Amino acid sequence: MNTLWTDILTQGENLGRVLEHLYGVEYERLQAAGQFLQNEKPIVFVGMGSAEYLCMSAAYYLGQYGRHASVINASDALYALLPALKQTNVVINTRSGETVEVMKLAHALVEAHIPFVAITNEPDSTVARLATHTVWSNSHKDWLVSINIVTAMMTTTLVLVAETLGHTETLRPALDRLPLAMQETVVKATAQAETLADLFAGIRPLYMLYRTASRSAAYCGQLVMEEVARHPTIAMDVATFRQGPMEVIDRRFGAFVFVGEAQMGDLNLALARDIQACGGCALVVGAETESHTNEERLLPWSLPPVPPHFRAVVEVIPAQVLAYKMAERQGYEPGTVRYISKLITTEAGIPREAQG
Secondary structure, eight states, X not given: OOHHHHHHHXXXXXXXXXXXXXXTTTHHHHHHHHHHTOSSSOEEEEESTHHHHTTHXXXXXXXXXXXXXXXXXXXXXXXXXXXXXXXXXXXXXXXXXXXXXXXXXXXXXXXXXXXXXXEESOTTSHHHHHOSEEEEOOOOOOSSSOSHHHHHHHHHHHHHHHHHHTOHHHHHHHHHTHHHHHHHHHHHHHHTHHHHHHHTTTOOSEEEEEOGGGHHHHHHHHHHHHHHSOOOEEEEEHHHHTTTGGGGOSTTOEEEEEOOSHHHHHHHHHHHHHHHHTTOEEEEETOSOOTTTTSTTEEEEOOOOOOGGGHHHHHTHHHXXXXXXXXXXXXXXXXXXXXXXXXXXXXXXXXXXHHO
């Protein structure tokens, strides 16, 4: 079995282990990091690639409870925004703790006497050693493309926010059910993999349209489509899309539309209908009903119940499966790459091993 396919299939099991770890042997460090963030300063999440994107849901979670939070990439933080970080709580999210921009930023923070929290899957990494507080996700290590790492570290980041806000006790029962919800979503997506691929056959580029916390799923979905399927993909806020970009809709247009939170769900569903009416196709992720699955070019996709702020953890699954099937249909091994490596250690150039 293809390694990438195995990584997709095992996410529910992996998430169960991660949560058991976070609320078990890691809980003391999780508590310490949460207490460190319990002050009046805004929180800035920093990462590169998927480690940046998966923080977006956490920023919305904090904002809805009165804590200002933002997400920036490590390169911007290092070269342009470092002085502003002195007035914030910095949380660095990094799978390896050795990515070049993140590692440079960690050293710069230490030199500037700016404390920070590191969320990582490598507790002995450079960034982890430099951090004031470290939270270890303890996720399965994917072969190359980040699959389990994305959903596990997104969950870890949200769990840290819950601890910071004092929500852990009330949230735990729902979080205990999250791995099962993940597994149900994986089973459903893999069973309908060919249907997904048929829906988006001939579509280029693909849009990921979201509001608020579904931004994490949209951007992580964009990245997995580009890495695995080598398929141009655009993540965009629904409201922004309606301000002009929707002129691109025609028979060649396709989009994931993330329904998202209840108060904006009707607006997002209305956009999916508009896309269909203009000749495009849409997968409506998070639709409450699938009773109209036979409608041409519009596929509602329901999700199992999950805590509202954790929706993106399961919303990204259909994109992972679609990326895999698109790669297969183009005739190359899903998960193989031409230009990237597992660890980005330089800020310029193409890794030598990828060029071969």
